[in-house]
Amino acid sequence: DIQMTQSPASLSASLGETVTIECRASEDIYNGLAWYQQKPGKSPQLLIYNANSLHTGVPSRFSGSGSGTQYSLKINSLQSEDVASYFCQQYYDYPWTFGGGTKLELK
Amino acid sequence: QVSLKESGPGILQPFQTLSLTCSFSGFSLGTSNMGVGWIRQTSGKGLEYLATIWWDDDKYFNPSLNSRLTVSKDTSNNQAFLKITSVDTADTGTYYCTASGADYFDYWGQGVMVTVSS
Numbered sequence: 001d002i003q004m005t006q007s008p009a010s011l012s013a014s015l016g017e018t019v020t021i022e023c024r025a026s027e028d029i030y031n032g033l034a035w036y037q038q039k040p041g042k043s044p045q046l047l048i049y050n051a052n053s054l055h056t057g058v059p060s061r062f063s064g065s066g067s068g069t070q071y072s073l074k075i076n077s078l079q080s081e082d083v084a085s086y087f088c089q090q091y092y093d094y095p096w097t098f099g100g101g102t103k104l105e106l107k
Numbered sequence: 108q109v110s111l112k113e114s115g116p117g118i119l120q121p122f123q124t125l126s127l128t129c130s131f132s133g134f135s136l137g138t139s140n141m142g143v144g145w146i147r148q149t150s151g152k153g154l155e156y157l158a159t160i161w162w163d164d165d166k167y168f169n170p171s172l173n174s175r176l177t178v179s180k181d182t183s184n185n186q187a188f189l190k191i192t193s194v195d196t197a198d199t200g201t202y203y204c205t206a207s208g209a210d211y212f213d214y215w216g217q218g219v220m221v222t223v224s225s
Contacts, residue, residue: 034211
């Protein structure tokens with residue numbers, strides 16, 4: 001199975017700040033990567049697919065980038081509603097696997 | 108508007124079979140390239156992909172649970188089903204069904220909590 005490693009596991013940031021979350025795959029996943037946001041007590045919601053494509057309705061302050069084994073999710077101008085856990089998922093090879101998550105809190 | 112909702116027993120005993128239903132609207136499993144995926148979230152393993160059933164009845168199972176999983180669908184009634192045999196405490200968690208038009212999970216249900224306890 002492809003292992004997905006996210007960093008950091010948690011972070012604290014201020015409103016308006018830019019935040020970056022990293023995801024590393026154990027092998028090249030050729031941009032087969034999605035990012036999800038899970039707010040407390042809610043189900044995960046798709047943010048980004050194909051490493052850098054924004055899902056319908058997702059604010060443009062979210063962006064994804066990367067290639068090969070290294071990917072990142074950037075949140076510009078952090079808003080209070082962005083407090084959540086974020087997960088990456090690879091879908092290059094079965095079984096699809098998730099990262100362990102990054103918990104984002106407000107400072 | 109796509110909507111999914113999982114339903115299940117809530118609590119069951121070790122060695123029983125877990126049966127979950129996903130009722131959905133806003134898309135059809137009769138539409139080419141659509142699928143319903145199942146994912147669970149446990150304290151032990153985080154988010155774990157379980158299985159997908161596709162519009163053409165193709166299925167994929169996570170090999171780590173392959174022999175214990177069954178997926179099926181009722182296209183006419185917009186439902187999909189997941190069964191896990193011989194559950195144990197490690198199967199305790201929240202189970203989600205998802206709508207997939209590709210290999211990621213476009214839309215998620217609210218989740219259903221399942222507890223395995225004697």
